[in-house]
Structure formats: structure tokens, C-alpha cells
Amino acid sequence: MQGLMMDDQLLLTAIMRHAEQTYPDQEIVSVTADNPRHRYRFRDAFQRCRKLARGLQLLGASPGDRIGTLAWNDYRHLEIYYATSCSGLVCHTINPRLFPDQIEYIINHAQDRWLFIDPMFVPLLEKLSSKLVAEGYVVLCPADQLPDTSLPNCISYEQLLEECTDEFEWPALSEQCAAALCYTSGTTGNPKGVLYSHRAMVVHTYATLLPDVFGVGRQDVVLPIVPMFHVNAWSLPYGAVAVGAKLVLPGPKMADGETLTDLINTEGVTISAGVPTVWLALLGYLRESGKSIESLTRVVTGGSACPWSIMEEFEQEHGVYTHHAWGMTEMSPLGTYNARVPDTVPADKARALRMKQGRAAFGVEMRIVDDAGTELPRDGIAFGALQVRGPWVCERYFRSDKSALTADGWFDTGDVATIDPDGYLGITDRTKDVIKSGGEWISSIELENLAVGQPDVAEAAVIGAQHPKWAERPLLLVVPEPGANLAPSALLAAFEGKVASWWIPDDCVIVESLPHTATGKISKKDLRTQFENHQWPQEEPA
Structure with missing residues (x-):
């Protein structure tokens, strides 16, 4: 017997529509190369998304085409996120910090149709353009600031939007349609592409918003320092929009302690997310300047283990709680989250728990196995190869016919870990x-x-x-x-x-x-x- 409920598709388009109808006056604040503090509202953002979707059609982009980005965290990049995925295209975020030969490989392997790039990456692309398959380039700037460049078929982003109407009907897509593409960093061999579906992204967004995960709400002001080219900035561009939280985007200043401090204080940031090196830079600036960050209550850290010294300084000097999280590109990326440890837990035990990577988010199953693939006990002592499965976990890599899963359907993360009786994950190392x-x-x-x-x-x-x-x-x-x-x-x-x-x-x-x-x-x-x-x-x- 089947249930008798509507069979609506899980689409990122629904997040956009909900935000535009429910929170039209919420703010998005950005630092960009051409504007140190750009400010507009959700209604403006999604009106421009419709213009961009129309502009992509005029550029010849067809459903399923990959649209590459080399861009920082700002409002234009956010518009590309929604305009591409919601019109049936694939938003392919590219890490500009990779080696040039890796960037060349990724663009060509993805077969990107067009590349949307921040002005500072024009010289990088000029050196590679003769080897790239892309048809043209859109520089994220106004027409009067378009660099003098040798890039073929190059236009200004703002010029593209000015030439387009905002009358655009978002297509009815299948939730299994590809929405976004992100490549692994390629520390061994060539980078591999992970192709996310609308369904995976929407379910993943729900999971990140749970109270014992990011728990972002309408009252929050969210500062994603983790790059939007790095696994969709841990889904915050979707989650914050879905609940109507104010978004503050640091642009190219994501490692600048002074700019981050100013953004936190002037915009009232309550939650931020980034890798430990970012927090070292922020804390260093706060130490040297003597400034405080009164509005910030919590930060999320992932990518690598966070030293206790960072967590301790944040809490003792600034009253900011640090949450460990763990995941990977192949997991969209959320795997585990370390929620706030109750104050009743003794200090030594609380520290040990907080140094772990947390518990699995609902939707993720985890196990550890030995070399023979036998599952090991969840006793906090045995450690083995960490394997996961769930609706936002990669089944195979882009343009690969080979399954990425074990014979019994699990994804091997490449991490070595323990899992304790309370479900806390402790990453002990990468396998290699x-x-x-x-x-x-x-x-x-x-x-x-x-x-x-x-x-x-x-x-x-x-x-x-x-x-x-x-x-x-x-x-x-x-x-x-x-x-x-x-x-x-x-x-x-x-x-x-x-x-x-x-x-x-x-x-x-x-x-x-x-x-x-x-x-x-x-x-x-x-x-x-x-x-x-x-x-x-x-x-x-x-």
C-alpha cells in the first residue's frame, strides 16, 4: 500500500521560492573586489537570479551543462549557485588555490561550458585558456571594471544581467537532476568529481539545520568563512536562505582577521564556520588589537582537527563555543557534528568529548571495519577503517562507470577512527x-x-x-x-x-x-x- 501524500520533488528551487516569499526583506551583506560592503535583500537576490538564468540561456547553456566558478564568497557567487542549479544547469565550483594543472584538468574533465570568475583570477585563466574547453568567460564585475584581457569571449557579469529581463519561469525538474559538482583536492592522482543531486542537497540542508547540528534559525546572522568553492560552504548558502537567516559573506577577505572582526561586530554575526587556520588568524588579530566579538556565540570548525588551544581561547576570552564537525566532499559534506556538551559533564570528560568529531547527523550511518571488512565494536577503543552510507553520500564519481562503494554498499572514507558507545566519532588518522x-x-x-x-x-x-x-x-x-x-x-x-x-x-x-x-x-x-x-x-x- 502506498501513502496518500503529494509527491512534490525535493528541489533547491523550493528553498529559493520559500525564502523569496517568506523572508523577502532579509539581508545579504558581502565584501567584493568592487564594493567593500555590498548590501541587498533576498528579494533583490532572487530577482537577479532570474536575470542570470535568462542570461545563461542567451549564452547557449542547456540543461545539464556545467557552469564553472572560480569565485570567493559573495552575493554574485550566491546568485550563480541558485540560477544555475534551479534552471537545470550544474554549478561547478572550482578551488582557485589548486595548482594550475589541476584547475586545467578539472575544467576540462567537467567540460565546463562557461566560466564565471572573480577579477583576480583573470591572469590565472589567461595562462590556461588555450588549453581549456570553455566557450567563454564572465568576469564578476561591472562593465566599467572589466579587465583588459586576452580571454576569448569575455564579458562582464553586470553587463550580462543588464541585458536580461527578470521574467523567467523556473523549470519543473526531477529531484534526481544534478545540481552541483565539486572535485576532491586530488592529493593522490587526479581530482575526482562528486556530482550532487537536488534531492541530496535538500535532504542534506534539512540535516544541517537540526538543533544538534548547525541549528541555524531566523534569528541568526551567518558568516560562512569556509569557501563556497569548498563543498558548497558546508551547505550554509542553502541552510541560511531556507530559514531566512541574514548572510554575511567575506569575499576575498576570509583569512583577514581585521575584516572578519569588523564584519562580526558591525553585522551582528552569531555563528560562523571555517577551518582551524582561519580561527588562528582571527584569534591572533583579536589578541593583538585587544578587540572583542560580542555578538558571536559559536563557531563550527572542520577540515582538520581543531587544537584545544583554539577552543579554549575562544571560550575563555570571548565566550564563543567551538563545535567540531567532520565530513568530506563525497558526503556533501556533513558526516558528524559535535553538539554542545552539557555543563554538568566534568571538565576533563567534556574536553575529551569535545576533541572528538561528534555524533552522526541523522541520515548518515557509520561503521568501522578491520582489514577483512569485519565490523568492529563501538567501544571507543577499537579503531579501523571508517565507512559511511546515506542519501547524500557519493555512489560513484562523475564520468566514472565504476562504483565507489564496497561490495555491501558502503563508502570507504579513507579515515581511521573509533566510535564510542555513545556514538561519538574519533578520527585517529587518514589511512595513508x-x-x-x-x-x-x-x-x-x-x-x-x-x-x-x-x-x-x-x-x-x-x-x-x-x-x-x-x-x-x-x-x-x-x-x-x-x-x-x-x-x-x-x-x-x-x-x-x-x-x-x-x-x-x-x-x-x-x-x-x-x-x-x-x-x-x-x-x-x-x-x-x-x-x-x-x-x-x-x-x-x-
């Missing part, structure tokens, strides 16, 4: 980064968290380096705070009593900087290459 010393596993993430928590340590990484006796041993690499004088022996001694003695790194090297991937994560691959012939101290571990 976990250290195996003398046949025993060592978590580099746990060691890094301890290292960054030490005074005067700006950044730290732990890698497994070849060892003649133990196959691998952990090597600690530390970037000191400016002006600090760190002693490697003291840094290593600080691990004593906090981890098993055989976990303690055998050596510590002070470095000026650490290499990072295009998404801001420390590049362990580059570090392993750099230190593959590391000379260990003479004394061996016990």
Missing part, C-alpha cells in the same frame, strides 16, 4: 597518514593536538618517517610562534605521561613553515617526501 611502528598503530592526530597545545607552538605536524629497526617512527615538525625560541627536547618531554611512551616521537625538527594543500590542510605527502631520509638521533626508543 597513520603511523605503523613495530607493527603497532600510532595516531598522528592525537600527537599533533598535544603539540599544538604547548606554549609558543603556532603549528605542528607528525609524520611517520622510515626507521631501520621499527619500519616507521613518529617525527614531530613544529612551527614556532614569531619570536619564540623552542627547544626540541622540551617539546618532546611534554608528551610524557600523556601518551604511551612508545608513541612519543623520536625526534623534533623546528621548521619555518609547513606545506599546505589547496584546502588549507597540512600536506603530509609533501612532508614525507621532504623528510624521507631523515637522520634519527642515535638513541633508539625503548
Whole structure:
């Protein structure tokens, strides 16, 4: 027997329509290259979306075509999000921080029809244009600020909109239609495309809005610092619009502590999301300037493990609660969220819980398995390969005929993790980064968290380096705070009593900087290459 309910399709178009009808006067505030503080309302945004959808038709774009973007978080990028997906096109966000050859590969593999680019990326595209399949370029600027460029078939975004009427009927799409495309960072091999459907995006948006996840509501002012080119800014451009929350978009200033502080204070930001390096920059500026961020109540951090020092400084100095989250491109990206730990939980237990990645959002199933694929207990002790499944998890990669799933239908995340009896996920490492010393596993993430928590340590990484006796041993690499004088022996001694003695790194090297991937994560691959012939101290571990 079938239920007797309407069979409406789950479409991003519904989010847009709901917001335009219900919250027409809500604000969107942006920093852009041509306007330090652009301000307009939802009704204006979606009127321009209709103009852009019409403009894309005039450019020859057809349903299913990929429309590439190399752009920061601002109102024009938001308009592209909705105008493309809701008209049956695919919004393909491209990370401009990738290496040029990766950007070239991604654009050509996606077969992008048109590219919408911020002015600062014009020189990058000029060097690549002769190798690209794109038919033309739209620069996100007014006509009078269009750069003098060698890019073929290049027009101004504002000129395109000026030539179009806002009379556009959004098509009736299937919820299984592709809505957006995002490529992995390609740390091993070529980047892979993850093609999101309208259904996946809408269900994912519902999940992010749950009280024990982002819990964004109409009263919030949302500042997505996580880039819109990085897994749809963790769905905040959809979620904030769906509930009518004010959106504040930092444009190219997403790593500038002064601009972020000003945006938070003048716009009344209540919640923000970004990777740990962003919070380091913001806290550094607040420390140096003596300024406060009164309106901000919580931040969400993901992408890599957040050091306790960040969480502690936010809470003690500014009254801001830090939430860990975990996910990946293949998961749209939400996997887990660490909701506020009740004040009744003892401090030491609360800290241990908050350092974990949280519980699975409703819609995500998780398990950990051993090398034979046997499920391991959820006891917080056993750790194994983390696998997931759910309605917003990738089934196969774009333009691939091969399933990305295991034989029994799970997606292998590439992470090594524990799951405790209360459902808390603890990521112990990436599969390729976990250290195996003398046949025993060592978590580099746990060691890094301890290292960054030490005074005067700006950044730290732990890698497994070849060892003649133990196959691998952990090597600690530390970037000191400016002006600090760190002693490697003291840094290593600080691990004593906090981890098993055989976990303690055998050596510590002070470095000026650490290499990072295009998404801001420390590049362990580059570090392993750099230190593959590391000379260990003479004394061996016990």
C-alpha cells in the first residue's frame, strides 16, 4: 500500500521560492573586489537570479551543462549557485588555490561550458585558456571594471544581467537532476568529481539545520568563512536562505582577521564556520588589537582537527563555543557534528568529548571495519577503517562507470577512527597518514593536538618517517610562534605521561613553515617526501 501524500520533488528551487516569499526583506551583506560592503535583500537576490538564468540561456547553456566558478564568497557567487542549479544547469565550483594543472584538468574533465570568475583570477585563466574547453568567460564585475584581457569571449557579469529581463519561469525538474559538482583536492592522482543531486542537497540542508547540528534559525546572522568553492560552504548558502537567516559573506577577505572582526561586530554575526587556520588568524588579530566579538556565540570548525588551544581561547576570552564537525566532499559534506556538551559533564570528560568529531547527523550511518571488512565494536577503543552510507553520500564519481562503494554498499572514507558507545566519532588518522611502528598503530592526530597545545607552538605536524629497526617512527615538525625560541627536547618531554611512551616521537625538527594543500590542510605527502631520509638521533626508543 502506498501513502496518500503529494509527491512534490525535493528541489533547491523550493528553498529559493520559500525564502523569496517568506523572508523577502532579509539581508545579504558581502565584501567584493568592487564594493567593500555590498548590501541587498533576498528579494533583490532572487530577482537577479532570474536575470542570470535568462542570461545563461542567451549564452547557449542547456540543461545539464556545467557552469564553472572560480569565485570567493559573495552575493554574485550566491546568485550563480541558485540560477544555475534551479534552471537545470550544474554549478561547478572550482578551488582557485589548486595548482594550475589541476584547475586545467578539472575544467576540462567537467567540460565546463562557461566560466564565471572573480577579477583576480583573470591572469590565472589567461595562462590556461588555450588549453581549456570553455566557450567563454564572465568576469564578476561591472562593465566599467572589466579587465583588459586576452580571454576569448569575455564579458562582464553586470553587463550580462543588464541585458536580461527578470521574467523567467523556473523549470519543473526531477529531484534526481544534478545540481552541483565539486572535485576532491586530488592529493593522490587526479581530482575526482562528486556530482550532487537536488534531492541530496535538500535532504542534506534539512540535516544541517537540526538543533544538534548547525541549528541555524531566523534569528541568526551567518558568516560562512569556509569557501563556497569548498563543498558548497558546508551547505550554509542553502541552510541560511531556507530559514531566512541574514548572510554575511567575506569575499576575498576570509583569512583577514581585521575584516572578519569588523564584519562580526558591525553585522551582528552569531555563528560562523571555517577551518582551524582561519580561527588562528582571527584569534591572533583579536589578541593583538585587544578587540572583542560580542555578538558571536559559536563557531563550527572542520577540515582538520581543531587544537584545544583554539577552543579554549575562544571560550575563555570571548565566550564563543567551538563545535567540531567532520565530513568530506563525497558526503556533501556533513558526516558528524559535535553538539554542545552539557555543563554538568566534568571538565576533563567534556574536553575529551569535545576533541572528538561528534555524533552522526541523522541520515548518515557509520561503521568501522578491520582489514577483512569485519565490523568492529563501538567501544571507543577499537579503531579501523571508517565507512559511511546515506542519501547524500557519493555512489560513484562523475564520468566514472565504476562504483565507489564496497561490495555491501558502503563508502570507504579513507579515515581511521573509533566510535564510542555513545556514538561519538574519533578520527585517529587518514589511512595513508597513520603511523605503523613495530607493527603497532600510532595516531598522528592525537600527537599533533598535544603539540599544538604547548606554549609558543603556532603549528605542528607528525609524520611517520622510515626507521631501520621499527619500519616507521613518529617525527614531530613544529612551527614556532614569531619570536619564540623552542627547544626540541622540551617539546618532546611534554608528551610524557600523556601518551604511551612508545608513541612519543623520536625526534623534533623546528621548521619555518609547513606545506599546505589547496584546502588549507597540512600536506603530509609533501612532508614525507621532504623528510624521507631523515637522520634519527642515535638513541633508539625503548
